[in-house]
Amino acid sequence: MLLLSIVLGTGIAGLGSVLFAALISPSASSKFAPDMLSFAAGALLSTSCLHLLPEAFEGGIEAKSICTALLIGLVVFFVLDKAELWHHGHEHHSKEADCDEAGHHDDKATGGVWAVLVGDSVHCFGDGLLIAAAFIADVRLGALASLAVLTHEIPHHLGDLAVVKRGANGRKTAAIKVALAGAVTVIGGIVGYFLVEPLRPFMPYFLTAAASSFVYVALADLIPQLQGHVGPMKSARSIFWVLLGIAVVAVTTTFDVN
Numbered sequence: 001m002l003l004l005s006i007v008l009g010t011g012i013a014g015l016g017s018v019l020f021a022a023l024i025s026p027s028a029s030s031k032f033a034p035d036m037l038s039f040a041a042g043a044l045l046s047t048s049c050l051h052l053l054p055e056a057f058e059g060g061i062e063a064k065s066i067c068t069a070l071l072i073g074l075v076v077f078f079v080l081d082k083a084e085l086w087h088h089g090h091e092h093h094s095k096e097a098d099c100d101e102a103g104h105h106d107d108k109a110t111g112g113v114w115a116v117l118v119g120d121s122v123h124c125f126g127d128g129l130l131i132a133a134a135f136i137a138d139v140r141l142g143a144l145a146s147l148a149v150l151t152h153e154i155p156h157h158l159g160d161l162a163v164v165k166r167g168a169n170g171r172k173t174a175a176i177k178v179a180l181a182g183a184v185t186v187i188g189g190i191v192g193y194f195l196v197e198p199l200r201p202f203m204p205y206f207l208t209a210a211a212s213s214f215v216y217v218a219l220a221d222l223i224p225q226l227q228g229h230v231g232p233m234k235s236a237r238s239i240f241w242v243l244l245g246i247a248v249v250a251v252t253t254t255f256d257v258n
Helices: 002-023 026-057 063-082 090-101 107-111 113-137 139-167 171-226 232-254
Strands: none
Touching: 002 113, 002 139, 002 171, 026 063, 026 139, 026 171, 026 232, 063 171, 113 139, 113 171, 139 171, 139 232
């Protein structure tokens, strides 16, 4: 039953995000992308601070050890990000998408399609491992982790589709290729189920790794894209969606299944 929950959660996060991204038209994506980024940032931070880290602190390990693991995790994800193995930046994809919408063909971007897909697959595999760890700790926690991954992967896959579409024969083919990369999330979840379960005593560290990943993505990737010079209305709109993302995750705290 736990394995089935992991498969469903990783499937929704990995494939569901691709489906949502594919269904959003280019005009809608540019209009609502800041809202999605804001909501994702709020959901990721709320999941980390209100659920993953508190669960890790309750695992019987010293607080200093958990905080040290959090710090190490942030540094590791920073290094992986620089190596473009964990997640290739949204800003890069946004620029590619702008060029695509303007009708400018870029042979280098076309040649980089497989690099995008490989990088996305590695990213999705890591997401699957983290979601599996959350599910093993608590089913509700796993569901929240799946939701958090889903929300931040939608704008991520919008960029992937814009790049891959140039090297594929149409939007449908591009969507299939990105969906295959997203499906690696499920593989990561299954691998995580068999690897994490025997290492249950180290569960607080796995939860801290998931939290550090979510915090890094929110603070180093999503929020910087929302800090441009915009008017008060757009700023208020971003704040609203961040708070909504926090609220959606926080309200689940009232439904404690433990």
